[in-house]
Amino acid sequence: MTDQGVHEPLLSGRRLLLAGASARIGLLAIVIMFWILFSSLAPGFLSAFNLFTLGRSLAIDVVIGFAQMVVLATGGMNLAVGSIGVCAVMTSGYLLQILGLPIPIGILGALVLGGALGWLNGFAIVRTGVNSFIITLASANLFSGAMLILTKAVPLNALPSEIGAFGKMKVASVVSPLLLIALGIGAALYVLFRYSVLGRQILAAGANSRAAAMSGVPVGRVVILGHTLSGILAASAGLMVVARLGAAMPAVGGEEWLLPSFLGPVLGGTLLSGGTVAVIGTMLGAALVTTIRSGLLVLQIGNFWLQLFLGLILLVAVLLDRYRGLYVERRRLGRQ
Amino acid sequence: MRTGELLVRRLGLGLAAVACGLLPGILAAEASDNKLALIPGGPHPYFAPWEQAAADAKRDFSIGAVDFKVPQEWKLNLQTELLESLAAQGYKGFGVFPGDAVGINSTVDELNSAGIPSIALAGCAQDPTKVAFCFGTDVYNSAYLGTKELIKGMGGKGNIVHLAGLLVDPNTTLRKNAVEKAVSETNGAVKLIQTVADTDAQEAADQKINALLAAQKDEIDGMIATGYIPSVVASKSLRTLGDKRIKFVGIDDDPIVLDAIKDGYVVGTMAQNPYGQGYVAAYVLDLLVGGSCTVKDDAPWIKTPQTARFIDSGTLVINNANLTAYKDDLKKITADIQKSFKDKYLNCK
Numbered sequence: 052m053t054d055q056g057v058h059e060p061l062l063s064g065r066r067l068l069l070a071g072a073s074a075r076i077g078l079l080a081i082v083i084m085f086w087i088l089f090s091s092l093a094p095g096f097l098s099a100f101n102l103f104t105l106g107r108s109l110a111i112d113v114v115i116g117f118a119q120m121v122v123l124a125t126g127g128m129n130l131a132v133g134s135i136g137v138c139a140v141m142t143s144g145y146l147l148q149i150l151g152l153p154i155p156i157g158i159l160g161a162l163v164l165g166g167a168l169g170w171l172n173g174f175a176i177v178r179t180g181v182n183s184f185i186i187t188l189a190s191a192n193l194f195s196g197a198m199l200i201l202t203k204a205v206p207l208n209a210l211p212s213e214i215g216a217f218g219k220m221k222v223a224s225v226v227s228p229l230l231l232i233a234l235g236i237g238a239a240l241y242v243l244f245r246y247s248v249l250g251r252q253i254l255a256a257g258a259n260s261r262a263a264a265m266s267g268v269p270v271g272r273v274v275i276l277g278h279t280l281s282g283i284l285a286a287s288a289g290l291m292v293v294a295r296l297g298a299a300m301p302a303v304g305g306e307e308w309l310l311p312s313f314l315g316p317v318l319g320g321t322l323l324s325g326g327t328v329a330v331i332g333t334m335l336g337a338a339l340v341t342t343i344r345s346g347l348l349v350l351q352i353g354n355f356w357l358q359l360f361l362g363l364i365l366l367v368a369v370l371l372d373r374y375r376g377l378y379v380e381r382r383r384l385g386r387q
Numbered sequence: 388m389r390t391g392e393l394l395v396r397r398l399g400l401g402l403a404a405v406a407c408g409l410l411p412g413i414l415a416a417e418a419s420d421n422k423l424a425l426i427p428g429g430p431h432p433y434f435a436p437w438e439q440a441a442a443d444a445k446r447d448f449s450i451g452a453v454d455f456k457v458p459q460e461w462k463l464n465l466q467t468e469l470l471e472s473l474a475a476q477g478y479k480g481f482g483v484f485p486g487d488a489v490g491i492n493s494t495v496d497e498l499n500s501a502g503i504p505s506i507a508l509a510g511c512a513q514d515p516t517k518v519a520f521c522f523g524t525d526v527y528n529s530a531y532l533g534t535k536e537l538i539k540g541m542g543g544k545g546n547i548v549h550l551a552g553l554l555v556d557p558n559t560t561l562r563k564n565a566v567e568k569a570v571s572e573t574n575g576a577v578k579l580i581q582t583v584a585d586t587d588a589q590e591a592a593d594q595k596i597n598a599l600l601a602a603q604k605d606e607i608d609g610m611i612a613t614g615y616i617p618s619v620v621a622s623k624s625l626r627t628l629g630d631k632r633i634k635f636v637g638i639d640d641d642p643i644v645l646d647a648i649k650d651g652y653v654v655g656t657m658a659q660n661p662y663g664q665g666y667v668a669a670y671v672l673d674l675l676v677g678g679s680c681t682v683k684d685d686a687p688w689i690k691t692p693q694t695a696r697f698i699d700s701g702t703l704v705i706n707n708a709n710l711t712a713y714k715d716d717l718k719k720i721t722a723d724i725q726k727s728f729k730d731k732y733l734n735c736k
Contacts, residue, residue: 104471104475206489206490215493300490348468349475
């Protein structure tokens, strides 16, 4: 995995490890540079209010990034991240408000639905052999459409008050508990990809599915599991949005999540071609995007510039990804 | 005249001129250093007058800053991020068109907890909400008056079509009910033959309205639009067709609609008062910031399906008779609301 070195199953040399680490250090340095810049130009950037809201937005973006990252690791992509997220949002609202179930059951129900929708994606990809881009593009519309038909696009705003209170809670005056949850999820993913067999199988399948299959890795099952995990993570992000808004709204998620879902992982060092993940990198990538977005707003640089900057960041991220891909390929050839 | 005397007289005149310029502001209110912002849901021509309203309110009430800030797109998260960043920069009060009637409430609640009041402008937040009140067009009354104007223009009989906004918008239901009520009062002389919904987007309006006119032009005697974009599109379509037989009443005062009224293609349009919304909101926010004034519980609020605290910002029909003078009428409505606002709706120390 990238946080320990690029493409570990095939390339685990010290130089690559250092290359991965230096990329993350570089990203961290850029984030710190922006923090210094924004805080010196706009004192409001470091206000408790801004730090809290920035951390909360970051938490959601990080988990959205994770949801994409675990599928990128398998060599695929999940364009239905936002659709699964909004389905989980409305399911939690239905369970908590309409059925009046306890909060843990509502949360569990939403996560199970997210996992099930992700599993469906994975199953369809493995069974049909069609590219994940096509399958998840179709399922994104399918899931969103079904959600709109079932909910009639009516928001649910009478959820238990504890949900909204949790979203507004502050730890040590500035830290949102949502950020702590995102860090917890990150730690769990780190362990999964670093120490578990499943994590290594996902990376192997993503790096070269044929070689992985010949080595005994159940590639189909691993791809399905990757998508299931992505669904659960998308549902987690959806639940964080529910806590943030104190309501279950059909207007959240969807296509709005696409850009942040790719920006975090790709900036952080996850290859679009699969076989690598960068858990810490994804968090740093999301931090960079959230920092720039917040900083530009606080600096009152025209709101319309924001889109331009985000587009530029994505372009830089893709170019970096291309460079990293070429680098990995060269190393691979060099070792053969 | 001696040079010294001339200088004194000129100086005196200059000082008098400066005093005259400043006096209205000084008399109008004590200067405050409050920073306020008016924030629409996203870019839309309806909100353009808020910018001038913000500048005028800043000058007239000597407010530290009243800024007009537009989220880059119609997305709730972009609006809430903008609100949060402005709060971080020290803005102390917001007039907001909610990007989502429900979704805006958590942000408003947080701002309120930080001592930052908000007013829902031009559109309401769904109760329960922490916005001080909702200040906008009474959409039911506007659609009712507009339909009456249309029926009058049609000579009291014929078939009409209602070009409505988003079906899931609660205001659309109110407007539909208002049109139906005005039609029912004709005892069958006027028939509502169709309600075409979801027309408040350029492409949808173009397709639906032009298809409607192509297919049923001869059966339609009148049309009423209750959204900004269908008003403009229908005005253009009727001009293109050269059809003055079909009577049409729109909403808002886009120049295309006003020109169509002048040339006889459109009977009239229902003016809303976006300038007044922005101007009065800035005045009230300045009073609410710091807690010297609070909103009365027992004020004469209008109850709507969304909120129990609604204030009508005023509406009137623009037709050929008042085409040149309607802006003065709106200014008068705005001045009346502003002057009586404190006594009617606020408790001040």
